[in-house]
Amino acid sequence: MARPRKPLLSRDRIVEAASALVDTEGLDAVSTRRLAAELGVSGPSLYNHFRNKDEILDAVADAVSVQVDLSMFDESDPRDWREALHDWALSYRAALAAHPHIVPVLARGPGRRPAGLRVADAVFGAMVGAGWPPAQATRIGALMRYFITGSALGSFAGGFVDDESAYDPADYPHLGQAHLLAERRREVDEGAFEVGLRALLDGLERQYEEYGAADGGAAPSSPSGV
Structure with missing residues (x-):
């Protein structure tokens, strides 16, 4: 039997094509008709793998979540909870920075996406394992997602x-150097993220110490709460 001239359609091929469209043209560029044309197949054949466009975009989002490093949350890793959160946040932001157009989908939360759920599970498990009460561990996970995805939704310097x-000193006496921000976009945005992340972690560390003081001078070893 002769081999087919084109590779057989698969979920991976569809996600790869959709990811390329999202990266280059944005979310609005993705449609089943456009994907079918890109893949050289009939539109209905996509429905053998995905029910609709939203499922395809969920799969694209999950392909980005897979890129986030979770090794710092492994029980064998020597990093404490603060260092683990810091390093994970940098990895997460780097993944989002490489694929900024998919951020609005990721910002909605993991839903049923396996890789997204593994991220949530790793963060929550590590925080509870470090002694945070479960309710607070949940809030920390939410806080980190708000901060990281929010930072990836747009560029301050690029604005x-x-x-x-454009910055007449008569109207904007403090924006005399604002025209230089765009060319320093990466430096400004990454620096702002690091400043915010450090401030966020400093605040969490003070809370962690307060939990310890309330528990007799050590971080809680038996988490409680829901």
Whole structure:
């Protein structure tokens, strides 16, 4: 039997094609008709693998979640909870920065996506294992997602034009250097993320110490709460 001229359609091929479209053209570029054309197949054949466009975008989002490093949450890893959260946050943001157009889908939460649920499970499990009460561990997971996905939804530095005349000192006396921000976008945005992450973790560490003081001078060893 002669081999087919095109590779057989699979979930992986569909996700790969959809990911490329999202990365280059954004979420609105994805449709079953467009994907079928890109893959050289009939539109209905996609429905053998996905029920609709939303399921395809969920799969694209999960393919990004797979890229997030979770090794710091392994029980054999020597990093404490603060260092683990820090390093995970950097990995998570790097994955989102590489695929910014899919961030709105990821920001909705993991839903039923396996990789997204593994991320949530790893963070929650590590926080509870470190002694945080489960209710607070849940809030920490939510807080980190808000902070990381929020930082990836847009660029502060990229929001300023590189035209010095746009910042008339008579109107904006403190924005004399604002036209330089766009060309320093990566430096500004990554620096802002690191400053915010450090402040966030400093606050959590103080709370952690307060839990310990309330428990007799050590971090809680027997988490409680829901």
